[in-house]
Amino acid sequence: MVVIPTDPGTPDSRSARRYLWWLVVVQRRRIVAGALLGSAWMIGLTLPPYLLSRAIDGGLRAGNPGTLLRWTAALLAVGVLNAWLGIMRHRTMTKVRMDAAFRTVQVVVRHSTRLGAALPLRVTAGEVATIGGSDVARISETLTVTGPGVGAVVAYFVVAGLLFTVSPLLMAVLLLGVPLLAVVIGPLLGRLQGAESAYRQSQGELTALLTDLVGGLRVLGGLGGKGLYADRYRAGSQRLRAEGYRVGAVTSWIQALAVGLPALFLAAVTWLAARMAAEGTITVGQLVAVYGYVAVLVAPVTFLIEGGYGISRGLVAARRVVRFLTLEPHAGPAEHHGPAAAPEQPSVLRDPTSGTEAAPGLLTALVSARPAETAAVVDRLGRFTASDVTWGPVRLDAVSAAQVRARILVADNEAYLFAGTLREALVGRQDRDDDAIAGALHTAVAEDVVAGLPDGLGSAVDAMGRNLSGGQRQRIRLAGALLADPEVLLAVDPTSAVDAHTEAAVAARVKEARTGRTTLVTTTSPLFLERADTVYYLVDGVAAAAGSHAELMRDQPGYRALVARSTGEETAAGDGTAAGDLPGSRAAPDSGAAGRAAAGGAGRGGPRVESTAADGTAADRAGADASAAGADGGAAGTPTSKEAVR
Template sequence: MIDPYEDPGTPDRRGGWHYLWWLVLRQPGRSVAGAVLASGWMVLLAVTPYLLSRAVDDGLQPGDPTALAGWTAALVAVGAVNAWVSIMRHRTMTRLRMDANFRTVKVVVDHVVRLGAALPRRVGAGEVVTIGVGDVQTISRALTVIGPGVGSVVVYAVVAVLLMSVSPALAAVVVLGMPVIAVLVGPLMRRLQGAEGEYREQQGLLTARIGDLAGGLRVLGGLGGKELFADAFRRDSGRLRAQGYRVGAVTSWMQALGVGLPTLFLAVVTWLAARSAARGELTVGELVSVYGWTAVLVGPVAFLVEMGYDLSRGVVAARRVVRLLRAEPEADPGVLDAPAEPCALHDPDSGVRVPPGRLTALVCARPAEAA
């Protein structure tokens, strides 16, 4: 992971997608390892039904204990290896997400320090707080697509090829299932990006208002303006809540499809395979393998839907970070060489002159001017 004293690099500020891709490119070895381990983990899950079908066809049905013991041992070995691969996959993906998290934090903090006193005039305080509290986590979570996302596509292709060797009709159903899912989920992803972007905008504004209220509470109490600001806060909070309901409506549909589509997918393929077995076109072992492969696909299909949801939210969060990184500090009029000996510090705007070697206190009617 990134060292706290290491240079995080120059972020790609062209947009949200570019920023996410830049985070991936900053750790290429870990990204490739995560994709390979996730693909291997899911492919080994798909191998399990095949081994089970061989144990049924070669061992149970003919009554061959030697073949049954051999395929059972292979099944146990594959399960043990896959357990280790799963641990390494999870460890690698955790490090990848943490690197993206810390790298984003470091990039944002470095840029905020570079902005200096110009920060309040460039970005609202609520925006900075929301980026640090929520957007960083959302961005790092979106990078999960590098592991399970890639693995889901790979295992989907592998299962389609395996089904082709058993039944071309079942393979066609599996292959056509992915475009159907894309057609159903694609419009929801676009709607989610729009709703999430508006929600995120209103959230930053409301957070800024909370900071203003906390900073000026005593002044409001003295002037009698608390009710006015409270009413404005209630209206803004109500708008944010209503927008949150709109985000939740789209999110609920995506999550429902993530659970419902794989289940429907499993039911359709199992029904077709059972009818083929009843007609004698499939053996009992092949029926078991078809059911197992389809059950294995439930996870990858759900992963793909979830990745679409995470990517939609991650792009919105990355756009907010890029918007902050695009803010430029005030122009530097230039500097002069330091004096060779102690001299007075003079401010031409206020006319204040501070002599060297003496403790001087500045008192102003407005404390901000003394700063």
């Protein structure tokens, strides 16, 4: 059994070779055991020819049945021992490969969480997926060379020594012939690295395209763009296939030579030994031994060639891993000079870039014709991007990330829902009783979601909440965020996928439940805006006006037109038309807001893994979620039922 380490250690990411060497060093005992077993197994393969030659010369030719029987028994014993050594070698090397694979996955995942919101800005989702798939497999296969590879080198010199006892000429042919094979194979390994690198690059790009396609498939079908996107994928797939053919051409030559050249070498040495036996220079038993030695050497030589092939591919994969591990998140003053103390009391969060602030104990709303602008403000206030945001008297990025995450929570309306029970989706790592859960569900108007599931809070939720409608997912995310009860809650368009009646109830209940706590929401819904203490109207990412909803409706024509458009859509949604299906709906943010899907789920507050779709895949998903708004919104007056949520 392979024990997966809790702490994978600190990888050496200075180069691909150093990373592979680190994987060797961290499991050096297992590597040494694999090398010893591999060497013993390879040496064991050379013993049967020797024993067979002694049985022929000392038993058969001498007419001595007793000697023949002894050498035959020894041959059987060596065969059994070799079988056991082969099993142990294979088991050990399997553990070596699994350890390398698991350790690589662990360091990649750990670095992903360290990058946090910077991850989608630095690398595509397809690249990360490919690293966790094919790259990890190739890196683990590379470590095979530490077992059979080492054994092959040892066996090479052992066979050379055995041939020396038969004929120095045959030993010289062996010592010169095997390096000649490496000279023939070497240039092909260089070509393979180049072809593998190009293939790996195209593979990552195609995987990213596929990830975006799957994420927005429903909306693409509704908009009639599925065919166009499929054509893009098909063209990319054909280019990748062409790259694969180039890799396959080089690989096929390497594999053919790995089998053919040792066979030719075996034929040449056997022919030379047969000539020597015919001339009486060596005995018939020695001829059989020479054939056996060189035939056995085919396996070590093949291992050496395949080892070079594996190292070539492993270096390509390791370069991608190292390139990922060297990515650095934004380093603020907390990283350079040590963390500053967070304000002891609730303090104002101020964003100088937009001129907005979230005042302690108040409900603040951000309004913009572009959802990406308000989302960017939330990212800055939540410390997911580099900014000059201040938290009371200190810069937000001067405070340790742990303190920020403990007190400030960004509730993204695309937060990832992990597979598990509904209770787990709501509670996460917190310890909350049924009364607290019932209160959060009531505030989010989500009691009907629980009541409609077969086992209530114990009902299974699929990954990404696929067995829930868009509106249900959104209310569950909001309930999870409310259950966390953070000091500062920053909610991104929390009611974009629900109908007007449900939205009115959510706005009223959130206002009441968050009394005395700092809350900021991004929305264009008058049902939420009229309950906000302060509303900021953003134009081109900067606050053009601030005040109450009534004041802005009176004094700001642009704000009035934006909210009036939203009101019209709300009415349509309330009549059964999904808000996300309407042109310009606030449920479908523009492409600039794509990629804001959180990985930690509502109420987790951890680093967010964002989609990398540059063409609005996340926005498409938001629009798709909104398509069920008219069907799943709960009634505003739904009573709290603690029995139902239990």
